[in-house]
Amino acid sequence: MTDSARSTVSADRHIDRLVKRSVEGDPRAFGKLYDQYVDRVFAFVRGRVGSVADAEDITASVFLKAWEAIGGYDQRGLPFGAWLFKIARNLVIDTYRRSGRTPEQVSVEESAETEAEDAAVDEAVFARIRAEEVRDAMERLTEEQRSVLMLRFIWGFDLRDSAQALGKTEGAVKALQHRAVRSLARLLAEENGDV
């Protein structure tokens, strides 16, 4: 087993232990799960909502819902990350369904708040423009294509976990990923005027 693989297995076991303790009602263990997953949850939610405040609200709601339901979570079933992702996805959909709004584009001004402070001005401007372009392009993907990109490339799920999170077969996820990547590349090329 390679060092990388060993590290992954060890990380998985650590998560499993935290999940088990959380299921038993240990708030400190759940806090550590929050620390492990908040980046990924926020990243997913932030790409779907118009403001940082909305993203914070929904992210908090994801973890609160997870805490409410964790007593019934079965570790032999859906992997915890996939289970959490489903909660996040459903909450985002429900939020927009209730409000009647559609997911808004992230504004350039708000995204600028999260850039590295020590980046050179030119690099910061280029990075901001690039980030905006990628976000614009991702917004134009279907919801399933966006989700698979999030799961595979931000959440780091393998095909099996991604399939479970999306409720699809591994083959379907692979095909979906392929289409999502090609569509993203095409949209970025269109924005750059390459097409």
Place this chain on the structure above:
Amino acid sequence: MYRHDTDDIEFDAVARLVSEGVEPISERSRREVRARVMSTVTRDALVTRARRMFGRAVAATTVAATLVGGVSYAAAISLPGDALYPLKRVSEDVTLQVLPDGGLQQRFLFIIATRRADELARMAEGEVDDALMSQTLEQFRLTTNEAFRGASLADEPSASETRLREHVDSAPEPTKAQLQEALDDAGSDPRTPQEPMGDMPGDGSSGGQPGPSDPANGSDVGPSDGATMAPGPGRP
């Protein structure tokens, strides 16, 4: 750290591209959201722990209460079939066990018999469950037998015995007739010497242990059937 199935250059390139379009959470947001989440999580965990502790505390208090003969009002007025009825019965059994043999125990047996008579009368007022009525009547019979067996020829009827007779007298028919018959069988005049009855059903124990708690009497409300001391709030 990304997990992927193969060392795929294209995969890494796509991952970098997608991550460019993802806005990371700021430290401020991370802290604020964490504080919001953990305030609820911590509070819930404390409430759950308090409920478990309270449940055990209630059970411990109930055990202590039964040792001095007291139970909650709700348990004291419970009837056969009620959730707290086993607690009432356990309380009686525990009290009997700690009472010394003799007059004190005998008087308490009359008190128990009075309770059975009271239960029968109240049960007769509501929807009658024949099986429960039969069982309770049998308990009354056994308890009065035990109580009268301890009576001495020289003793005047105790206040407890007098109260029992008054209770039976004031019971509605046909309950009154049933109770009176049981009293007569037990020896309505305690000063009449009784023939040794031999082993009565469920009366195999020594030390004045009464029949009501004996599993052989078919009662399904005694402590021997696994009735718990107290359900308690929040008990899992």
